[in-house]
Amino acid sequence: MSDDSTTGAGRPLTARANFLLSQLGFHVAQTFAARLAPLGIAPNHFGLLTYLERAEGCTQQQLADALGIHRKVMVGLLDDLEQRGLVERRRHPGDRRAHAIHLTDAAHHLLPRARTVADEHEDDLLAALGADERADLVAVLRRIADHTGNPPGVHPGLPLAVKGNSGAPGDAS
Numbered sequence: 001m002s003d004d005s006t007t008g009a010g011r012p013l014t015a016r017a018n019f020l021l022s023q024l025g026f027h028v029a030q031t032f033a034a035r036l037a038p039l040g041i042a043p044n045h046f047g048l049l050t051y052l053e054r055a056e057g058c059t060q061q062q063l064a065d066a067l068g069i070h071r072k073v074m075v076g077l078l079d080d081l082e083q084r085g086l087v088e089r090r091r092h093p094g095d096r097r098a099h100a101i102h103l104t105d106a107a108h109h110l111l112p113r114a115r116t117v118a119d120e121h122e123d124d125l126l127a128a129l130g131a132d133e134r135a136d137l138v139a140v141l142r143r144i145a146d147h148t149g150n151p152p153g154v155h156p157g158l159p160l161a162v163k164g165n166s167g168a169p170g171d172a173s
Contacts, residue, residue, distance in 0.1 A: 028125060035117050039110060045081060046114050049107055051153065052087065059098040060089070067154050086110065 013019040032043050041049070051067065052058075058066070064074035078101065081087040086107040089099035103111075126134050145152075 028121075031125075032118070032121050035121055036114060039114055039117065040084060041086075041110070041114065044077070045084075045086070046118065047154075048077060048081065049086060049103065049111055049114070052101060052103055052107075053111060056102055057100045059092055059095070059100060061098065063101055068151060081107075 029043065036042060036046060048067070052063070055063065055066065060074055060078060061071060063069075063078075064071045067074075069077070078087060078089070082089065086104055088102050088104055090102055092098040092100040126137070129137065142152075
């Protein structure tokens with residue numbers, strides 16, 4: 001026999017993992033966007049710049065494929081980052097028809113500050129947990145993300161990013 005407090009109609013929202021994850025996800029997205037705003041970037045910019053830092057020199061198409069973003073959306077996102085002075089397109093040395101994407105000096109200076117913001121944000125969010133609990137939480141969340149088919153290190157909202165995305169409420173991040 002099931003306990004109505006944990007299943008079915010009698011289960012409160014605060015006992016539902018999907019509700020709590022959604023509630024926290026919204027909070028995290030909003031507060032992270034607000035904390036990054038003084039740096040002139042949104043969470044989707046941070047994600048793309050962080051990925052590019054490890055894959056600098058890849059083509060626009062390789063970047064779009066790796067992140068699961070339609071090439072036209074990638075062009076708009078890169079246009080936005082280029083206008084902000086954070087990336088530059090250079091002719092690809094092996095394919096004159098392609099552009100290699102590189103971080104600018106400004107991006108290399110911005111990323112450590114943005115990572116500090118991300119670290120402080122995570123520390124504030126997880127302040128109620130001890131080190132072991134934090135590690136356990138990350139492991140469980142990673143397992144759930146893997147189970148749902150999310151590619152590691154790629155935010156599902158990134159493909160929705162469009163030119164001019166400010167990271168404001170309602171924007172993809």
